[in-house]
Amino acid sequence: MNNNTLMNSPRKPIILDESDSKVPHETTNTVTKTPSVENLNQFTNNEIKPLIQKIDIMKHIISTMAGKDKLAKIIKCIIDLIRIYILSPNKSNITHKQKFSPFKLIIYFAGLIRSVLSVSSSQWVSQQLSIFRYALRFGGTPFRVIDFVNRLANQYEKHGLSWEEWNKYLVKTDTLQNIVDIYYRVFDELDFLYKLKILSNKKLYPIVVKHEAISWEYDILLGLQKNCKLLKENRQKQIELNLKLQTQNLLLDSPENSTQSSLSQEFALFEKAGAMKNLLNELKYEQKLIKLDLARLSMDLLANSSDLFHWDRFLPKGSYAALSLVSGSFNIYKYWCVSKKQLENK
């Protein structure tokens, strides 16, 4: 395990709802209210959405803890990459080989930041941002543990010690997610205590770091599995709804319908078709969020695996930071979309 990388590693994004409880959870529940044919009536109103400016969305993101965490992750990754660039012996070759390209522009930008940031200060900033993110996550584990114990107790009350029932219960995705979440958070908080130098046992620290990475890997895998399932369900729903919509349109267009049905019936059909279109848009929005989540988790998986399985020896320097940066970018874009929707619905 590469301790240096893990010490500053941009870890699991914060799962917080802030004051606005509609912000969906990062890894699993992509959209809080799943659109379905049953709750069709909720999507009938074609209300005019207010025009939300980009600055309002940015303000919303910065004012929430989840947004702050995501921005801190991106800044941290950029600083890490700049530090790697400063330390790289080939940096002069890169600048002279290419005459003009966006890549060269980035290099110039890095050079500019380099004049402000030294290697030691960039490391210090990176560490502080990492600690800041830990501090934002810190504090929820005791409640999660108690909640989970409570769930186990309920299960025991219902089914006693029946092996079959317990086997079914423990293999459920939700239960596994809870276990992995607690597993991750315990080690994450222990790591934070080490970073604050409240804990100082040197023998325990490598174990904490190792288990933090392992639990994070499990969490990513579970998140990927759950999102793949959600995506499949979403596609299925979209196909069904498209078919229904086509049938509805056929009914509306048919000459028999226009002669036989009354005006009110025709109006009802129109309204239903409109509601279906809205529902379809909701499903497409949900699909977009799931895809963004999948992309983010894939990048996180690559980054964490490179660290956990020591692939970083075979990869170019800065792969971890670059992958984390891409993951962070997907994450902030998803949060941007969610915030925009939230502000529109306010």
Next chain:
Amino acid sequence: MVCDTFVYHPWITHLIKFLDTTAGREKLLRFLQYFSRLLSFSLNSVKARSLQLQFLLIRKVLRFLKPLNHIQLASRLYDNKLSNQDSLIRYSQIWRNIFLCLYLSLDQINLLRLLKILPYNNATISNNKNNKSNELIQFKISRWANYCWFFSILSGIVSDLKTIQNSDTELEYISSSTQNGNVSEKDKNDLEETKALISQIRDKKYTSTKKLLWDLLDCIIVLNNLNYLKSRDDIVGLSGMITSIFGIQDTWKTIK
């Protein structure tokens, strides 16, 4: 079940919500920061001192772009000319927000210094002349920031004192009109309305008195930072802890 009662207790739900807000977490970190200051002095602990710096850094990052809120508040108060608010209270609140905005902006520069993005110590600067001028600039920025904080507190104190005075006058007026027998002619509903008004004014007075105490305790911290007072670190830590508790109470109440 005991576990059930604990997990789903409204207080626990409220605590989780409190910890999930930026303001809540910031206030809690402020409390821990001053608690560490108190501990570092009482126990002469290096660990507590480093913790204090760490909490300070996290808080400063959390407060990033907060000046915008204060400048927005100040402009809103300035534009709100039609309200019945006392002009002295209104202007003191406007100034309070302006000074807080300046304080937080300068504080962000301090954050850059603490993050070593701006020159921090002798090791970062090789030239001696530059070194001295940089230290002077840093010292000045820190001092200006503290002055801004101090003036914001002063504006707050003026506003609190005026609110207390106004509340007293209103209470006196109501009690004198009750004694004159004006209310006795009115029906029961009016009496209840008067009682509600009295309790409202008393609440306002209580809030302002608490705010006054809060500002005075904050004054101890800022005057120590400005070297006008030379109190021991435990006194500064204790006043910081008390004001943080006030802040926690306020944030706790605002969370639905």
